[in-house]
Amino acid sequence: PERAFRITSILELLGYSDKVERAELSKQRTHLLAVPPTRVLTDELRNHLLLPRVARSPLARMFELIAEAVAGLYSVPSLGENLTPYQELGDPEFERIVADTVRLFGVEPVICVGDDVYGGVTAVLFPEPTVTIDRRFFAEPNLERRFFLGRAFDSLRGKYAPLTRFSDREKAEVAGLLSTLLRPTAERPEPAREFVSQLSEELSQALDRFVHAEAGDPMTWIQAVVKTQNRAGLLACNDFGVAARTLAALNGEALATTDDGAVPLGAIPGAADLVRFYISSDYDRLHHDLA
Numbered sequence: 001p002e003r004a005f006r007i008t009s010i011l012e013l014l015g016y017s018d019k020v021e022r023a024e025l026s027k028q029r030t031h032l033l034a035v036p037p038t039r040v041l042t043d044e045l046r047n048h049l050l051l052p053r054v055a056r057s058p059l060a061r062m063f064e065l066i067a068e069a070v071a072g073l074y075s076v077p078s079l080g081e082n083l084t085p086y087q088e089l090g091d092p093e094f095e096r097i098v099a100d101t102v103r104l105f106g107v108e109p110v111i112c113v114g115d116d117v118y119g120g121v122t123a124v125l126f127p128e129p130t131v132t133i134d135r136r137f138f139a140e141p142n143l144e145r146r147f148f149l150g151r152a153f154d155s156l157r158g159k160y161a162p163l164t165r166f167s168d169r170e171k172a173e174v175a176g177l178l179s180t181l182l183r184p185t186a187e188r189p190e191p192a193r194e195f196v197s198q199l200s201e202e203l204s205q206a207l208d209r210f211v212h213a214e215a216g217d218p219m220t221w222i223q224a225v226v227k228t229q230n231r232a233g234l235l236a237c238n239d240f241g242v243a244a245r246t247l248a249a250l251n252g253e254a255l256a257t258t259d260d261g262a263v264p265l266g267a268i269p270g271a272a273d274l275v276r277f278y279i280s281s282d283y284d285r286l287h288h289d290l291a
Contacts, residue, residue, distance in 0.1 A: 037290035080114030150236025178218035
């Protein structure tokens with residue numbers, strides 16, 4: 001019944017339901033929606049059910065090795081002004097959400113709330129895992145807060161947080177670097193050899209294990225990895241409507257709706273993948289195993 005409800009709720013968002021059907025969905029929503037996960041997302045569940053297939057490439061391990069060096073090549077966006085640790089804000093509901101998200105994703109970053117945070121919510125790995133939240137988003141309802149914390153926490157767990165803040169040009173540059181690192185040293189262009197020369201000998205030797213690895217296209221992998229954070233946010237809040245609205249807000253868009261509640265999902269970056277994931281058997285199993 002839960003998977004059938006999820007499919008029907010997507011049809012509702014797309015405008016394919018009448019007044020009677022919407023009333024029935026509203027009743028079901030009270031019982032079936034917004035049940036956040038209460039168990040630990042294991043590596044096995046994450047790798048096989050949460051990650052898009054392309055994101056399971058050996059490139060994930062390669063990027064993890066060089067993430068700090070790559071992040072150092074680009075300017076870090078503003079973490080915000082007037083930052084305050086969330087513990088000092090006296091919000092017991094948010095404290096419970098943090099505890100749930102820490103348990104689910106297995107990471108425990110520093111979390112601060114402030115003004116003018118880049119992108120509304122920013123996660124950085126270095127020098128220490130940190131999540132900063134703009135006060136506008138901190139004031140959102142609890143399910144919205146579960147969504148953006150789930151996104152941030154998984155990007156830290158998966159060590160791909162730097163990729164989530166890169167511009168398209170920067171992502172293309174990183175994809176090019178990863179592609180050259182799959183080649184033997186003698187075949188790498190000078191910028192790649194210079195990059196590796198700045199790494200420790202241990203890291204350099206570890207990279208050599210990926211030479212000629214069947215890793216797929218690096219840019220396709222980066223795009224898949226960025227989708228992962230949205231899936232993680234959806235898993236954390238278990239409400240597609242909340243995920244869509246919050247994702248639109250994080251992208252600086254207000255999600256318009258028609259009189260019957262339909263929303264333009266095609267206008268939201270990443271929404272198509274989220275729809276497929278939400279109604280998939282993988283999500284059904286994840287929700288069942290973690291609830």
